[in-house]
Amino acid sequence: GTFSAQWKCSMFEALFSESLATALTKRALDGLHEFGRTVNELQYKAKHTEGHTAAHAMLTEWLKDIGYEAHLIDNEENDKVAQARWGNVLDFVDWIAKRCGGQHSEEGGVSFTEPKQSVLDVAQTISVILSLAERGDDQDQVTLTTLHASKGLEWPHVVLAGVNEGLLPFKREEAELTAEALQEERRLMYVGITRARTTLAVSTLRRRKKGRDTVVGIPSRFLAEMKLHEGSTREDPREKLKRMREELAAKAAARIAGAAE
Template structure:
């Protein structure tokens, strides 16, 4: 591969593409020679400056490239912090540490936050609450396991490992629709492992989600629309529900409109007062 970068002509790579490969080869050779002359921070910042990656991302007007800009800065800052602890380290030392570092290495029970990890890396650990995601046939268990008994059993053992990491409660999550590898959405089928758990140990929690839109400003000052899907409620209201409001007291839902964060309810309270409220802010409580 390195020979092709140096001389792409035999591979019939010519013109602008060929010139780009030759330039890339020279860049690799140059910084390989600088490895022994510059420390990790100097080498990384010199490379970033020469290729102009920060300037490129800063000129863009989309959120994805703004995130990439922040990611490059984060890498440079991480190298600086690594050097503060080990002033004489090389870029190779930094890369070696990063390749071995996982969330588990920095996890401790004194801090209250969510730790993300694979099922394999969770072995031997326990947590009060565990969330297992992607529990769909074809994902967990993997598609290849559906026709291979031995692989299916290994997947089932992994599921057992994940399930038993929980000390108090475990949430089992699956998607009814999922987009994979940029392809069209396909219907998700709950994992057979979930269905194998006796119902008396399960509680089904239904919820709704909605697309939310937010106007944001990029680093260059451009205005963009940021869209994301959020869970809006775990307990949908319906007409006829008895509810309680902190100020207006008890009432009955007479009308519903909208959905998600924009859902509104019309409530007739006991004293004859009628109010239209936005569910997101009203903090209504159902009365059984």
């Protein structure tokens, strides 16, 4: 804590600072580096694990690796209490896994597949919710969050920053932006728009960093799709979402009917 405060960085960033060796013994430093690598590996797995089945397997394996069940049993005198706590942990794993999506359901004869989220996306959402809950009545603060983590939440005023091509929709240098990926990015944009209860501000960058270079910022294609120039009538986001779901269901039903013919 003292070292990170002195160098004005987070405690996790301080773990890998070259100067940290001057403040700690080699044994202590090795232990901290091992902890940092473990956290980075866990973050990587959480970022690249999507969908209910994969998320459940990843979290269950992680709990097994760290021996959490044995930890609860060893530190609780009452076996029934320890098993009850372990049961709560497994319930929480199920809860997180379900929110990673990928489950198939059917409604009105039309099959749906829940959009997939990564374990990291769900964890970030939980973090934001807990942060808001801890504030209590003191809500006059700025919340910095990602689009994924903001799903299901709302604020009176929302600012979407840096809505540029390459960022939203996101595109890696070497990867092709497929129609499916573009549609998923469009849904993400809609998530951001509908987080606002009263006002929404959207900004773009004139220039942005791309690797080590600075390139001209191109406004996202999604801004043109919003058709803000056509009028200022504001449609209720919930009604618009309901309408979009009905349109998607109708298109899906039409495709099924066409395939049956």
